[in-house]
Amino acid sequence: MNYSKKVDEKWQKRWEESKLFKYDPNGEGKKLYVLEMFSYPSGARLHLGHWFNYAPSDSFARFKKMQGYNVFHPMGFDAFGLPAENYAIKTGIHPETSTNNNISNMKKQLTEMGGNYDWDYSVETCRPEYYKWTQWIFLQLYKAGLAYKKEAPVNWCDSCKTVLANEQVINGKCERCGSEVRKKKLAQWFFKITDYADELLKDLDILDWPESTKKVQTNWIGRSEGSEIVFKGYEKDFSLKVFTTRADTLNGVTYVVIAPESELVDKITTPEYKEAVDKYRDDTAKLNEIERTAVNKEKTGVFTGSYVINPINGDKVPVWIADYVLENYGTGAVMAVPAHDERDFEFATKHKLPIKEVIKPENGEKAELPYTQKGILFNSGKYDGLKLEDARLKITEDLAKIDEAKLTVNYKLKDWLISRQRYWGAPIPIIYCDKCGIVPVPEKDLPVLLPKDVEFRPDGESPLKKSESFMNCTCPKCGGKARREADTLDTFVCSSWYYLRYPDPKNSEKAFDREVVDKMLPVDIYVGGKEHAAMHLIYARFMCKALRDLGFLDFDEPFTKLIHQGMILGPDGNKMSKSKGNTVSPETYIEKYGSDIFRMYIMFGFDYRQGGPWDEKGIDSMVKYFTRIEKLIDTSNSLKENNYTEINNNEKELLRIKNQTIKEMTIDINDYRFNTAIARSMEFSNALNDYLKNDKINVSLFKDCVRTYVTLITPLAPHFSEELWEKLGNKGFAYQEKWPEVNDDELKGGTKNIPIQVNGKLKFLVTVDSETSNDEILKEIKANSKVQELLNSENFVKEIYVPGKIFNIVIKK
RNA sequence: GCAGAUAUGGCGGAACUGGUAGACGCACAGGACUUAAAAUCCUGCGGUAGCGAUACCGUCCCGGUCCGAUUCCGGGUAUCUGCACCA
Numbered sequence: 001m002n003y004s005k006k007v008d009e010k011w012q013k014r015w016e017e018s019k020l021f022k023y024d025p026n027g028e029g030k031k032l033y034v035l036e037m038f039s040y041p042s043g044a045r046l047h048l049g050h051w052f053n054y055a056p057s058d059s060f061a062r063f064k065k066m067q068g069y070n071v072f073h074p075m076g077f078d079a080f081g082l083p084a085e086n087y088a089i090k091t092g093i094h095p096e097t098s099t100n101n102n103i104s105n106m107k108k109q110l111t112e113m114g115g116n117y118d119w120d121y122s123v124e125t126c127r128p129e130y131y132k133w134t135q136w137i138f139l140q141l142y143k144a145g146l147a148y149k150k151e152a153p154v155n156w157c158d159s160c161k162t163v164l165a166n167e168q169v170i171n172g173k174c175e176r177c178g179s180e181v182r183k184k185k186l187a188q189w190f191f192k193i194t195d196y197a198d199e200l201l202k203d204l205d206i207l208d209w210p211e212s213t214k215k216v217q218t219n220w221i222g223r224s225e226g227s228e229i230v231f232k233g234y235e236k237d238f239s240l241k242v243f244t245t246r247a248d249t250l251n252g253v254t255y256v257v258i259a260p261e262s263e264l265v266d267k268i269t270t271p272e273y274k275e276a277v278d279k280y281r282d283d284t285a286k287l288n289e290i291e292r293t294a295v296n297k298e299k300t301g302v303f304t305g306s307y308v309i310n311p312i313n314g315d316k317v318p319v320w321i322a323d324y325v326l327e328n329y330g331t332g333a334v335m336a337v338p339a340h341d342e343r344d345f346e347f348a349t350k351h352k353l354p355i356k357e358v359i360k361p362e363n364g365e366k367a368e369l370p371y372t373q374k375g376i377l378f379n380s381g382k383y384d385g386l387k388l389e390d391a392r393l394k395i396t397e398d399l400a401k402i403d404e405a406k407l408t409v410n411y412k413l414k415d416w417l418i419s420r421q422r423y424w425g426a427p428i429p430i431i432y433c434d435k436c437g438i439v440p441v442p443e444k445d446l447p448v449l450l451p452k453d454v455e456f457r458p459d460g461e462s463p464l465k466k467s468e469s470f471m472n473c474t475c476p477k478c479g480g481k482a483r484r485e486a487d488t489l490d491t492f493v494c495s496s497w498y499y500l501r502y503p504d505p506k507n508s509e510k511a512f513d514r515e516v517v518d519k520m521l522p523v524d525i526y527v528g529g530k531e532h533a534a535m536h537l538i539y540a541r542f543m544c545k546a547l548r549d550l551g552f553l554d555f556d557e558p559f560t561k562l563i564h565q566g567m568i569l570g571p572d573g574n575k576m577s578k579s580k581g582n583t584v585s586p587e588t589y590i591e592k593y594g595s596d597i598f599r600m601y602i603m604f605g606f607d608y609r610q611g612g613p614w615d616e617k618g619i620d621s622m623v624k625y626f627t628r629i630e631k632l633i634d635t636s637n638s639l640k641e642n643n644y645t646e647i648n649n650n651e652k653e654l655l656r657i658k659n660q661t662i663k664e665m666t667i668d669i670n671d672y673r674f675n676t677a678i679a680r681s682m683e684f685s686n687a688l689n690d691y692l693k694n695d696k697i698n699v700s701l702f703k704d705c706v707r708t709y710v711t712l713i714t715p716l717a718p719h720f721s722e723e724l725w726e727k728l729g730n731k732g733f734a735y736q737e738k739w740p741e742v743n744d745d746e747l748k749g750g751t752k753n754i755p756i757q758v759n760g761k762l763k764f765l766v767t768v769d770s771e772t773s774n775d776e777i778l779k780e781i782k783a784n785s786k787v788q789e790l791l792n793s794e795n796f797v798k799e800i801y802v803p804g805k806i807f808n809i810v811i812k813k
Numbered sequence: 814g815c816a817g818a819u820a821u822g823g824c825g826g827a828a829c830u831g832g833u834a835g836a837c838g839c840a841c842a843g844g845a846c847u848u849a850a851a852a853u854c855c856u857g858c859g860g861u862a863g864c865g866a867u868a869c870c871g872u873c874c875c876g877g878u879c880c881g882a883u884u885c886c887g888g889g890u891a892u893c894u895g896c897a898c899c900a
Contacts, residue, residue, distance in 0.1 A: 040899085040900045042899090042900075081899075081900060082898080082899060082900080083899070155898075163898070164898075165898040165899060166897080166898060167898075167899045168899085169898095212817055215816080215817065216817060216895075219815085220816090220896085220897085413897095414897070416897085417897075417898075419898090420898060421898085490898070491898095492897095492900080529900095530817085530818090530894075530895080531895060531900085532900085533817085533895070534816095534895070534896075534897075535896095535900090536900080538897095567893090567894080569893090573892090573893090575893085604825090604826090604837085604838075605826080605838085605839090606825075607825090607826070607827095610818095610819080610826095612825075612826090613825095615824075615825065617824085617825095617839065618824090618825065618838080618839065621838055622838095624838095624839095625838085627853090628853095667829095675825090675826065675827085675838095676827065678837080678838090679826090679827075679836065679837035679838075680836095681837095682837055682838075683837070754833090755832075756833095757832080757833085757880080757881070758880095759880065760879090760881030760882090762832095762833050765833070797880085798880075800832095800880055800881085802832060806832045806833080806881085808832080808880055809880085810880045
């Protein structure tokens with residue numbers, strides 16, 4: 001085989017010299033914005049996951065370019081984030097240094113992969129030229145009331161004196177020192193994504209996204225319709241509001257539970273219960289939300305000593321605190337109906353609280369508790385006999401008259417917490433002044449630069465707090481002494497708008513030009529892992545909608561079509577990780593085989609959407625394929641023109657396969673089905689080889705087919721194809737060739753088999769000319785002697801003919 | 814726990830809206846070439862029985878709908894993925 005990494009280098013150099021991938025916004029063809037989720041430069045190298053995302057998608061972009069689209073296919077780096085900071089803490093190397101190194105390495109490797117990126121359109125989120133505009137966007141949302149500050153719990157390690165990411169909390173313990181992690185409240189910034197909950201839900205309908213991902217988002221948004229009901233304190237002056245989807249069971253309430261963190265707890269806990277309540281709250285602070293709400297977890301809780309009055313019947317019910325109630329969902333308080341709710345039932349049984357039934361099955365049978373199905377009311381006074389759904393509305397309606405309830409819609413979606421007590425991120429552009437309070441940094445003063453000489457090792461403070469030169473500033477309003485916000489922005493903020501910056505990445509006046517963005521966006525095809533289904537993909541949608549409402553752009557959704565590539569697992573079938581020692585480095589393969597063999601194998605060996613365990617044996621199959629192709633090209637070049645120019649059956653068959661290949665490869669690549677596209681290309685190359693076995697060869701036809709063949713594999717094996725293209729004596733780049741079109745006349749011809757079934761089981765085939773009309777096919781089938789025998793059988797019941805597809809004879813058994 | 818997905822030969826994977834299951838490859842076996850090997854080329858290749866035409870079984874398991882089910886429905890098993898401060 002002649003192909004090797006040398007060939008890659010030769011063509012990468014030529015592409016570079018001729019500026020082949022230069023993007024021209026005014027270029028010919030319909031615009032097509034093809035985007036892969038940009039990469040996080042956490043390591044110095046592209047790993048297999050990057051390759052699996054980027055290489056096939058690059059082939060897709062190349063294919064679209066050959067089809068005549070004006071393809072915009074940029075690449076950049078999501079460069080802020082925790083791993084660079086952790087790496088810095090471990091090694092002392094500044095995050096900027098390691099990030100810069102990683103970016104330049106990864107850029108080089110993306111070029112070695114053969115990516116057709118125009119690096120003039122690129123973003124790196126850690127650069128002041130970029131994060132200036134991230135900060136600017138924060139200010140726009142702040143002005144619009146979409147950014148606000150409130151207290152929220154964080155994971156806190158007392159021994160390291162630092163905030164921990166969920167990822168850094170292992171089984172409730174600090175990843176670094178192993179001591180217990182507890183929840184601590186800090187004042188933090190939020191984006192009001194909940195304002196967009198309904199639209200984010202509704203617009204999923206118009207998106208060409210995988211249904212599973214839409215479902216993840218639907219659940220993440222978690223819309224539920226219910227009622228808010230007020231319970232007043234019993235002989236005490238307080239009230240609490242509960243959210244319930246089951247107002248129909250209000251008469252069955254036997255206690256009320258509030259979240260342990262609720263501010264109400266201190267107010268209502270009576271002295272004799274104080275000690276128990278305080279202890280319980282401390283214990284709860286150690287758990288995370290998943291642990292707390294796990295259904296199999298034992299239902300713990302304690303009584304506060306206070307009671308409230310059930311507004312529907314005046315019952316006096318006790319108020320408990322329990323960790324299965326979350327402060328930030330609904331109202332942070334629930335009414336407990338043990339007879340008709342699994343969790344309440346378990347809790348009541350454990351803590352010996354009364355259970356009162358109010359719903360029974362419509363057939364009147366005695367139900368096993370807890371009964372959570374549909375039914376009719378009893379033990380509910382004037383509501384007895386009502387159906388569950390009617391009762392829910394009626395009860396809420398009646399209570400609404402005396403201001404004690406209303407119908408509400410509740411969302412699981414919480415506002416987006418964007419504050420991070422971290423160093424390596426974009427500073428939040430806010431100033432605190434003793435006189436003026438919270439003051440946004442004036443836009444003209446952006447960017448608020450991230451200081452470089454900061455002690456980022458954790459010692460109990462946000463890293464930026466330790467930089468006096470950063471923290472001290474003057475208030476833009478009154479000119480007095482002021483302090484800066486020490487927290488940085490969640491890196492998801494950076495990545496929520498990067499696709500808007502790509503088309504206009506050097507604009508120093510604006511985040512992006514509205515006209516440019518409206519023309520280029522939305523992204524036509526967005527490719528990335530499904531682990532982003534909930535967070536990044538919701539944040540980006542929110543940001544797009546928020547910026548639209550603020551008048552900065554004019555479309556509703558950022559990504560029209562979404563595709564998730566699968567994941568390549570280690571050879572052992574587990575997720576690749578350094579700790580498991582099952583990682584696979586692409587580089588050794590590239591060195592040994594060249595980029596295209598590796599690309600082709602990646603595309604051929606796996607279902608793109610599914611991935612699978614790595615198996616390097618398959619690479620050799622690609623080596624064989626490349627060898628066969630080179631041989632085919634050599635043979636073609638060695639053939640001398642002759643005077644056989646007829647188109648007989650053999651030629652017709654070759655042309656039919658050629659057009660069939662064009663047709664199917666076009667469909668397959670268009671749908672990211674690279675494995676079958678390559679299989680089709682193999683069939684074509686097999687057909688070309690088979691044709692050479694004939695006595696008479698139409699050389700010019702054959703050579704033309706070989707040319708077509710090379711253009712068909714050009715997007716898939718870009719370097720190799722250029723080499724073949726040149727070998728065939730062509731000038732210019734194969735990349736600039738037009739993607740072949742199907743010739744419908746040449747597609748015709750040949751024969752096809754019609755399966756003859758008996759009771760749905762294949763018995764034999766009837767071969768017909770593929771141009772035969774469906775009616776004619778039926779005649780031919782019926783003329784078949786074996787078919788006639790079956791039709792005339794005494795057990796014959798009926799025949800089923802699916803025109804042009806299948807003939808089934810039903811025989812009595 | 815909640816949510817989402819997947820399951821097809823020895824292996825990776827095909828099969829459009831229910832219509833020839835296993836395309837295309839890998840591995841394997843036999844043959845050709847070779848002093849020999851590698852490479853290459855040709856042939857075979859889901860299982861069982863049969864010399865054979867062929868028959869029966871077969872798409873995770875159980876059941877259903879249908880002339881016909883890998884595909885649709887109900888129930889189950891196993892594996893993978895995500896769960897808001899990892900990106």
